[in-house]
Amino acid sequence: MSLLEIRNLCVDFETVSGSFRAVDGVDLDIRETDILSIVGESGSGKSVSMLAVMGLLPWTAKITADKMEFEGHNLLTISNKARRNIIGRDIAMIFQEPMSSLNPCFTVGFQIAETLKQHLHLDRKARRKRTIELLDLVGIPAPEERIRAFPHQLSGGMCQRIMIAMAIACYPKLLIADEPTTALDVTIQAQIIDLLVNLQNETGMALVLITHDMGVVAETAKRVIVMYAGQQVEQQEVEGLFNSPRHPYTNALLNALPERSLDLDRLPTIEGVVPGAGDRPDGCLFSPRCKFVQDDCRANIPPLKSTGVNALRCFHPVDPGNLGI
Amino acid sequence: MSAAIEGRNLKRYYPVKDRGIFAKSSILKALDGASFSLESGKTLAIVGESGCGKSTLARLATMIEKPTEGNIFISGIDPHANNGAEISRLRQDIQMIFQDPYGSLNPRKKIGTIIEEPIVINRKMPAAERRNLAESMLSKVGLRPEHYDRYPHMFSGGQRQRIAIARALVLKPKILIADEPVSALDISIQAQVLNILMDLQEEMNLALVFISHDLSVVRRIADQIMVMYLGKVVEQGDAKMIFDNPSHPYTQALLGATPAVDPKLRRERVKLTGELPSPLNPPTGCAFHTRCRFVQDKCSTTAPKLEMQFERQVACHFAEIAMKN
Ligand SMILES: Nc1ncnc2c1ncn2[C@@H]1O[C@H](COP(=O)(O)OP(=O)(O)OP(=O)(O)O)[C@@H](O)[C@H]1O
Ligand SMILES: Nc1ncnc2c1ncn2[C@@H]1O[C@H](COP(=O)(O)OP(=O)(O)OP(=O)(O)O)[C@@H](O)[C@H]1O
Ligand code: SF4
Ligand code: SF4
Ligand SMILES: [Mg+2]
Ligand SMILES: [Mg+2]
Numbered sequence: 001m002s003l004l005e006i007r008n009l010c011v012d013f014e015t016v017s018g019s020f021r022a023v024d025g026v027d028l029d030i031r032e033t034d035i036l037s038i039v040g041e042s043g044s045g046k047s048v049s050m051l052a053v054m055g056l057l058p059w060t061a062k063i064t065a066d067k068m069e070f071e072g073h074n075l076l077t078i079s080n081k082a083r084r085n086i087i088g089r090d091i092a093m094i095f096q097e098p099m100s101s102l103n104p105c106f107t108v109g110f111q112i113a114e115t116l117k118q119h120l121h122l123d124r125k126a127r128r129k130r131t132i133e134l135l136d137l138v139g140i141p142a143p144e145e146r147i148r149a150f151p152h153q154l155s156g157g158m159c160q161r162i163m164i165a166m167a168i169a170c171y172p173k174l175l176i177a178d179e180p181t182t183a184l185d186v187t188i189q190a191q192i193i194d195l196l197v198n199l200q201n202e203t204g205m206a207l208v209l210i211t212h213d214m215g216v217v218a219e220t221a222k223r224v225i226v227m228y229a230g231q232q233v234e235q236q237e238v239e240g241l242f243n244s245p246r247h248p249y250t251n252a253l254l255n256a257l258p259e260r261s262l263d264l265d266r267l268p269t270i271e272g273v274v275p276g277a278g279d280r281p282d283g284c285l286f287s288p289r290c291k292f293v294q295d296d297c298r299a300n301i302p303p304l305k306s307t308g309v310n311a312l313r314c315f316h317p318v319d320p321g322n323l324g325i
Numbered sequence: 326m327s328a329a330i331e332g333r334n335l336k337r338y339y340p341v342k343d344r345g346i347f348a349k350s351s352i353l354k355a356l357d358g359a360s361f362s363l364e365s366g367k368t369l370a371i372v373g374e375s376g377c378g379k380s381t382l383a384r385l386a387t388m389i390e391k392p393t394e395g396n397i398f399i400s401g402i403d404p405h406a407n408n409g410a411e412i413s414r415l416r417q418d419i420q421m422i423f424q425d426p427y428g429s430l431n432p433r434k435k436i437g438t439i440i441e442e443p444i445v446i447n448r449k450m451p452a453a454e455r456r457n458l459a460e461s462m463l464s465k466v467g468l469r470p471e472h473y474d475r476y477p478h479m480f481s482g483g484q485r486q487r488i489a490i491a492r493a494l495v496l497k498p499k500i501l502i503a504d505e506p507v508s509a510l511d512i513s514i515q516a517q518v519l520n521i522l523m524d525l526q527e528e529m530n531l532a533l534v535f536i537s538h539d540l541s542v543v544r545r546i547a548d549q550i551m552v553m554y555l556g557k558v559v560e561q562g563d564a565k566m567i568f569d570n571p572s573h574p575y576t577q578a579l580l581g582a583t584p585a586v587d588p589k590l591r592r593e594r595v596k597l598t599g600e601l602p603s604p605l606n607p608p609t610g611c612a613f614h615t616r617c618r619f620v621q622d623k624c625s626t627t628a629p630k631l632e633m634q635f636e637r638q639v640a641c642h643f644a645e646i647a648m649k650n
Contacts, residue, residue: 041511042482155600185374186538187597190582194594212511215541215584219591242586256516258545259590266523267516267545273481 003174003206004030004053004091007067011045011052014060020277022061023049024230025304027311030174034206035197037217037238040227041253041274046210049227050176054093055083071173089119092167094160096179101163102151108162109135109147112169119170134165138195157188161195168199175200176208181216193220214257218242223309226250229274229285232304235311246310246317248292284315292316327401328362329532330386330419330500335359335395337381341605353605355381357556358395358631363549365499366526368533370547370564372540372579376604377553379536383502386534387421388412400499417447420493424505426485430477436463437473440492447496462491466521483514487521494525501526502534507542519546540583544568552576555604555612562637572635572644574617611642619643619650 011023023045030036038046052063053075068075070086078086095101103111112134113127122130128147135143138161151159160180167175177196181189197220200207211217217224217238224241226234226249234247245251254260255268272289275281281288283298290297297315304313337356356378363369371379384390385397388404396403399419404412420443423429430439440459444450450458460470466487477485486506493501503522507515523546526533537543543550547564552573560573571577574595581595599616602608608615614624623642631640641647 041513157600185601186540186582187374187578188600190584190594191597193584194596213584214512214586218586219584253512254586256513257541257586258516258519259541259585259587262545266520269516269520270513273483273514 002029002031002069003034003071004028005067005069006053006065009049009052009063009065009068011048011057012062012064014062015277017277019062022230023052025313026225026227026232027235027304027306028225029309030206030208032173032206033200033204035200035209035220035222036207037209037211037221037224038227039210039212039214039217039224039253041212043229043274044227045230046227047178050093050178050208050210054087054091054176056093085119088115089170090172091174091176092170092172093176093178094163094167094180096182102159104151107148107150108154109149112147112162112166115166115169130169131165134169135162137168137199138162138165139191140165157184157192160184160188160192164192164195164199168203168205171203172205174206174208176210178210179212180209181213182211189216196220214242214254215259225311226253229280231285231313232311233286233313235306235309237309240310244318246312247314248290248316248318249286251318252289252291284313292318327398329365329400330534331362331398331401332382332386333360333396333398335382335385335397336393337378337385337390338393351605354556354607355604356385359551359553359558360395361549361551361561363500363532363534365532366530367548368526368535368546370535370537370543370550371553372537372543372550373553374538374579374601376555376601378556379553380504381556382553383421383504383534383536386500386502387419388416413447417443417496418498419500419502420496420498421502421504422486422489422493422506424508426482426489426509429489430485432477434476435473436475436477436480436488439477439488440495443492443496458495459491462495465494465525466491467517481514483510483518486510486514486518490518490521490525494529494531497529498531500532500534502536504536505538506535508537508539515542522546540568540580541585552579555602555607557612557640558631558638559613559640560637561631567637570635570648572637572639572648573641574619574647575613577647578616611640619647 006028009023009026013020013022026049040046051057109131112131116122116127116130131147132143135146140146140161181192221238224238225232228249234250245254252270261267270289283300284302287293287297294316302313302315304311336358339353339355340350341353342350359382361369385392391405399415404415437459440462441455444455460473463470463472468487507518550564550567551558552560554575560576571580578595578597581592585591597616602615610625610627611629614620629640629642631638634644
């Protein structure tokens with residue numbers, strides 16, 4: 001059974017210049033022990049779609065979906081009280097900027113203990129024990145001393161570990177990590193990714209990893225969702241996605257990776273830019289930049305079609321024999 | 326013929342005040358002896374983790390700061406051994422672009438004014454001629470002449486980075502120092518900007534110093550690389566050779582931590598334990614010894630010299646052992 005099941009999630013923001021659709025038709029099934037990656041360029045709606053699940057969007061956001069359920073609870077109609085029991089306990093999230101998500105005024109030990117108090121109702125002694133255990137689990141040396149440290153006394157990598165400790169404190173079933181390593185050096189990034197994957201293996205929690213780093217995706221994810229201008233355009237198992245991308249955008253994005261063009265004189269590029277709020281084209285949103293475009297693409301919006309775990313939004317998918325480089 | 330730019334044993338030390346009641350000051354060795362020599366048309370990449378001294382080296386190369394010790398030579402001339410007029414003449418030969426495409430352009434100035442700035446400062450040129458030059462630079466970086474009258478906020482990150490390139494190259498410098506020029510950009514935009522850099526380098530026969538922590542980008546564009554750790558060069562030489570066969574344990578760890586999409590490009594993940602030591606209080610002997618998997622007694626007492634081994638410069642007592650693993 002799916003832990004999280006989403007059909008046709010849309011998020012519209014009310015702005016001064018009218019309504020803007022930031023997420024436009026996302027389908028998602030997350031099962032236990034899944035590692036799902038969401039990729040796509042800046043502004044494609046990766047964070048907003050996950051924040052919608054968490055109920056963390058501002059009131060200017062209008063969320064609609066045909067279905068948005070976590071273990072059978074309808075997240076669209078759930079009461080705030082019931083939501084608080086799920087969010088932070090069964091579903092936890094870590095954010096890109098660890099420094100801005102930790103409260104600078106409290107010790108890291110206190111902040112972890114607060115989460116434990118709120119969701120697991122542990123007493124003082126049990127909280128301290130679990131906090132030390134957690135810091136140890138995320139690889140922080142001398143945890144008995146570190147619980148007294150304030151965030152500014154720790155490096156970026158350490159703070160990210162604290163965030164992870166806090167997120168997994170209440171044994172979540174689903175952990176959403178939004179660019180957890182973007183601000184970190186590669187050797188620290190490797191440590192954090194290994195840590196997340198090991199925790200996932202040990203606890204069996206499901207992991208959603210939002211990242212723009214295709215190397216990280218290829219090395220960690222089992223399934224991948226690709227987003228473009230708010231829309232989900234493709235979903236595949238990880239090998240399939242990297243070996244035979246079907247959507248022209250996925251294909252072009254992978255071709256643009258520096259490591260894929262080591263023998264070419266120049267890097268293949270995608271001409272043009274992602275359309276903004278005001279200049280979204282009719283029909284397929286990728287049509288002005290697509291190498292495979294045909295007349296029908298400009299007239300009609302391609303629907304998201306699912307077959308098994310695969311999903312694709314395109315009238316004329318890339319033929320695995322012709323990658324159009 | 327002399328190199329376009331050469332550095333000889335460059336050092337830059339900063340006095341820093343310790344925080345606390347007894348404000349005693351100490352010395353931070355941001356760059357502790359780097360030498361290089363770069364010909365026109367070639368690219369030297371400087372890599373290493375945050376704080377290792379990459380930007381410090383860039384500030385010395387661009388004459389923004391004076392070295393504490395050592396010499397810089399632009400076309401064979403040491404600017405600091407000459408008078409101020411010589412420095413400002415040589416400054417026109419060397420230009421710089423920065424990582425942050427948002428912070429580096431003055432929001433109140435028009436694009437045209439921004440690109441013409443270096444001309445106004447350094448040359449006497451009639452306004453009409455300046456405008457022609459600026460417009461031709463705009464088209465060289467793939468923007469349009471009518472963008473001349475627009476303001477930076479109307480442009481995306483990738484477009485702003487092109488504007489920064491146009492400004493840096495308007496005086497036809499011989500040397501370009503690019504400090505993380507594509508790190509803030511999405512993959513497809515990154516590919517566009519890298520191509521523009523390579524095109525202009527070829528056209529203008531530029532010597533390019535490319536600073537980056539992203540090894541997949543560096544692998545794509547560098548001829549030579551310099552790997553730094555805590556202000557010191559640990560390995561330096563032909564880029565392809567070092568990527569294919571790194572000999573310093575730190576270079577190996579860095580490459581192993583860089584995720585790759587293509588399984589063939591993946592190196593065995595060398596686990597680097599621990600955090601980067603404080604640059605104010607670097608480890609004795611080899612600065613990397615606290616994290617090195619080949620460490621022996623000698624490493625903590627004697628600093629290894631940068632020496633020619635395996636056709637490249639390496640600073641490690643046991644490079645031979647590291648190479649075999
Ligand atoms: N509170 C808000 N009000 C209006 N628009 C918003 C708001 N939050 C996000 N957006 C817009 O929604 C779109 C999707 O944003 P989102 O943060 O999901 O992108 P992303 O894919 O996570 O990008 P990045 O890789 O940069 O994190 C963007 O165009 C963004 O500007
Ligand atoms: N003006 C200064 N005064 C004191 N210390 C400085 C100064 N400038 C740089 N440093 C220190 O020198 C060291 C090297 O800094 P530098 O900016 O060269 O690193 P970097 O390799 O460019 O790092 P990053 O990848 O984060 O940009 C750091 O420890 C930094 O804190
Ligand atoms: S629907 Fe048409 S324009 Fe859109 S991605 Fe597919 S082929 Fe390209
Ligand atoms: S000198 Fe010793 S500690 Fe330093 S890199 Fe070589 S083996 Fe490692
Ligand atoms: Mg985001
Ligand atoms: Mg820097």
